Amino acid sequence: MSHQPFEDWILGEEGLQEGERQALAGHLAECAECARLSQSLSAVERTLTQSEALAPAPGFGARFALRLEGQRARAGRQQAWLAFGLAGAGACVAAVPPALRLMGDWTSPASMFVQLLIRAYDAWIALQVAGDFVRMAWNSLPDVVSPAGALAFAAACLGLGVIWITTLYRFAFRRVTEGA
Amino acid sequence: MTGSRAAVIDRGEARWLERARQGEQAAFAELVEAYQRPVYNLCYRMLGDPAEAEDAAQESFLKAYRGMRRYDPQRSFSTWLLSIASHHCIDQLRRRRLPVDSLEELEPWEEVADLGPGPEKSATLREAREAARALLGRLGPQDRAVVVLRYWDELSTEEIADALSLTVKAVKSRLHRARKQMAEAWLRDNPEPAWNGGRADVASAV
Numbered sequence: 001m002s003h004q005p006f007e008d009w010i011l012g013e014e015g016l017q018e019g020e021r022q023a024l025a026g027h028l029a030e031c032a033e034c035a036r037l038s039q040s041l042s043a044v045e046r047t048l049t050q051s052e053a054l055a056p057a058p059g060f061g062a063r064f065a066l067r068l069e070g071q072r073a074r075a076g077r078q079q080a081w082l083a084f085g086l087a088g089a090g091a092c093v094a095a096v097p098p099a100l101r102l103m104g105d106w107t108s109p110a111s112m113f114v115q116l117l118i119r120a121y122d123a124w125i126a127l128q129v130a131g132d133f134v135r136m137a138w139n140s141l142p143d144v145v146s147p148a149g150a151l152a153f154a155a156a157c158l159g160l161g162v163i164w165i166t167t168l169y170r171f172a173f174r175r176v177t178e179g180a
Numbered sequence: 181m182t183g184s185r186a187a188v189i190d191r192g193e194a195r196w197l198e199r200a201r202q203g204e205q206a207a208f209a210e211l212v213e214a215y216q217r218p219v220y221n222l223c224y225r226m227l228g229d230p231a232e233a234e235d236a237a238q239e240s241f242l243k244a245y246r247g248m249r250r251y252d253p254q255r256s257f258s259t260w261l262l263s264i265a266s267h268h269c270i271d272q273l274r275r276r277r278l279p280v281d282s283l284e285e286l287e288p289w290e291e292v293a294d295l296g297p298g299p300e301k302s303a304t305l306r307e308a309r310e311a312a313r314a315l316l317g318r319l320g321p322q323d324r325a326v327v328v329l330r331y332w333d334e335l336s337t338e339e340i341a342d343a344l345s346l347t348v349k350a351v352k353s354r355l356h357r358a359r360k361q362m363a364e365a366w367l368r369d370n371p372e373p374a375w376n377g378g379r380a381d382v383a384s385a386v
Contacts, residue, residue: 007360008356011356011359011360011363012352012356013337013352013355036367037360037363037364037367040363040364040366040367040370041359041362041363041366043366043370044315044359044362044363044366045331047308047311047312047315047366048312048315048327048331048332049331050308050312051305051308051309051311051312052305052308053217053218053221053332054217054220054221054224054225054233054309055216055217055220055221056216056217056220056233056234056237057230057234060212060216060220060234060237060238061209061212061213061216063234063238064209064212064238064241064242065205065209067238067242068205068242068245071242
């Protein structure tokens with residue numbers, strides 16, 4: 001005996017036309033297999049609908065808030081380590097050329113020590129020269145730049161600073177606060 | 181869930197959604213309160229373990245929180261949320277790499293919800309829960325999700341298709357197959373009474 005389309009009608013969810021309904025009723029009265037399928041499906045649906053929706057243990061929202069905070073803190077730490085790592089890597093890359101040049105002059109531990117002293121002394125002198133230059137420029141600034149110009153320069157510097165901080169916030173730290 | 185969903189919308193879900201999309205955590209907390217039960221229930225029915233269900237539900241809400249800016253307000257929030265939870269649970273089940281009837285190998289479910297009813301009602305509820313667990317345990321992850329979304333969340337075929345990224349035809353086919361598998365499993369587990377010519381349940385079947 002063919003069980004089609006009766007099996008599809010039993011298992012399907014579409015409403016049946018009156019003619020189909022009568023045909024199915026007639027078939028179920030004769031076909032033990034389809035009748036059993038129909039009865040067991042009814043039992044299955046009763047079982048599923050009797051089993052109520054389960055709720056989580058009380059305090060689910062509070063646990064979620066804690067988890068969100070923990071995740072943000074983790075993301076913040078990861079981001080800080082990433083920034084630290086990138087800065088460190090950049091510093092290492094920048095230090096490679098002078099290091100290579102310095103190492104080229106080394107022939108023994110004593111020459112290395114002497115070279116390091118010379119370089120440190122050179123750096124100290126360069127810093128002092130730079131400091132003198134900045135002081136001189138600062139003292140002669142009123143003669144070169146008008147007060148309005150100085151104000152405009154300061155405002156421009158401030159604006160650039162704000163743009164920098166905003167950009168940093170938007171593209172780095174804000175992601176952490178959003179948990180993204 | 182249709183009734184409860186409507187109630188939630190009445191309570192100002194649209195306002196919470198808008199504020200949550202702007203990053204307001206308090207508004208999202210309201211959504212967590214409103215939707216914790218359907219999300220947890222879905223995870224519980226899918227995974228069959230209270231601890232895993234709690235973890236999956238929390239992760240689903242976290243994913244939703246992170247994705248709030250991408251949420252399209254034209255779409256039903258509950259369908260979107262249940263979609264996230266369904267995909268998360270399906271991934272979890274696939275990671276387990278256990279046979280599809282693995283729910284039966286888990287410890288019996290713990291009582292975590294609704295401890296209010298008396299002993300008799302509790303026993304009945306527990307029996308129904310165990311029977312439902314056994315039936316769902318026969319199904320593969322995606323078929324299980326289709327059945328849970330249909331029978332507990334009362335989503336339409338179109339909504340289930342939307343939630344599970346399937347076609348409507350695929351949902352109908354999966355539901356058909358799942359119903360047949362569960363009916364056959366029921367027949368195997370429950371020795372059938374003598375056939376009475378199909379008269380007993382003909383009326384309810386048609």
